[in-house]
Amino acid sequence: MVDFDNLNYLSGFGNEFATSDPRVPDALPEGQNNPQQCPHGLYSEQLSGTAFTAPRHSNKRSWLYRIRPSVIHHPFEKFEQNAWTNDFGKFSPNPNQWRWNPHPIPDKGTDFVEGLYTLCGGGDVISRSGLAIHMYACNKNMDHRAFYNADGDFLIVPQEGELEVTTEFGRILVGIQEICVIPQGIRFSIDIRGPSRGYILEVYGVHFQLPDLGPIGANGLANPRDFETPVAWFEERDEPFEIISKYQGVFFKAKQNHSPFDVVGWHGNYAPYKYDLRKFMVINAVAFDHADPSIFTVLTAQSTRPGVAIADFVIFPPRWGVAENTFRPPYYHRNCMSEFMGLIVGNYEAKEGGFKPGGASLHSMMTPHGPDFACFEANTKGELKPQKVAHGTMSFMFESSLSMVITDWALKENVDWNYHKDWQPLKKHFVMPK
Known part of the structure; x- marks a missing residue:
């Protein structure tokens, strides 16, 4: 059994974290990020969420130590997802007030990726300045399938049905009245505890951060200590997996013969996290x-x-x-x-x-x-x-x-x-x- 509540407190955006799966001691290299030979025969791989030369206070990157590098996959092909878009230039403007009733849970088996659909948005995903608002409704797990968004960050707000989110960094249980942020490029898979429905805010070109507090002082609004990142967890599964990529607003798929969730340890400040809104x-x-x-x-x-x-x-x-x-x-x-x-x-x-x-x-x-x-x-x-x-x-x-x-x-x-x-x-x- 996996402890989905096994998490690190983020305790401040930008802080450095180092964590490895307790089943594999000494998985993280000491003294350098990219040794000639990593411990236990692992591969080192850096995941960058900002430009290399971004200012130190905003620079985002993590080092992953994994069983296989993520480059091992077959070429990407088109994956049909007809209810999704990041191309808002093809729709006519409409200034009316709009309200939508809850979207029904699908009758047929539908996982998180298949159940995504877009309501509205603005800006441009190619020039990387904008956002989109999506919703999802699903009733089955993402079996042998992982997803990553090459365009931007996802802020996921479940409204019905808890989400068991498996990521390259570990696993997170996201309950009702909690949110989960999956930054750009991080691969994840979602299992559900009963039919699930919710909202997604996608931003491209920027990352989510805590707002400045000004005269409020040090302790108001969302406290940094209440944000949580996953503790490293991995699986060694030599089985077929499908990797779904969203690139320039279009979905693609690639096949590989192993699980992408094979990161034994990681350190850095670029990782998925969750927050309980009641805090x-x-x-x-x-x-x-x-x-x-x-x-x-x-x-x-x-x-x-x-x-x-x-x-x-x-x-x-x-x-x-x-x-x-x-x-x-x-x-x-x-x-x-x-x-x-x-x-x-x-x-x-x-x-x-x-x-x-x-x-x-x-x-x-x-x-x-x-x-x-x-x-x-x-x-x-x-x-x-x-x-x-x-x-x-x-x-x-x-x-x-x-x-x-x-x-x-x-x-x-x-x-x-x-x-x-x-x-x-x-x-x-x-x-x-x-």
């Missing part, structure tokens, strides 16, 4: 007015413009609302950012009716949005007293400075065509003063 230290307004959602940022992928993100991953966890003389839910809003909302569990406080766990909504750049009629009426007339907000709930937002393009598939499947009706009952309350 987030919430910052909130305690006097008046509704604070901006940026105070709920877990991870960010920054653009070249200071303070402007390619993507922010923001959550809305349970918290206390105490602001006085204030309309406490999110205010009506038009934004120079694009906002994609998802719901993991519970009810989102601004739209408790039509927004369901596993569903999603998109409010595009400068498209107005805000609380529905029922939420507005209740929160303008109700008694203001300290109350627990979002109790038993976890919702999130993928926010981006890029203008989102919606795929043709997403304009047809699972659409809540009545979403715009949430705001139609809003009444005119204006009274001209005498």
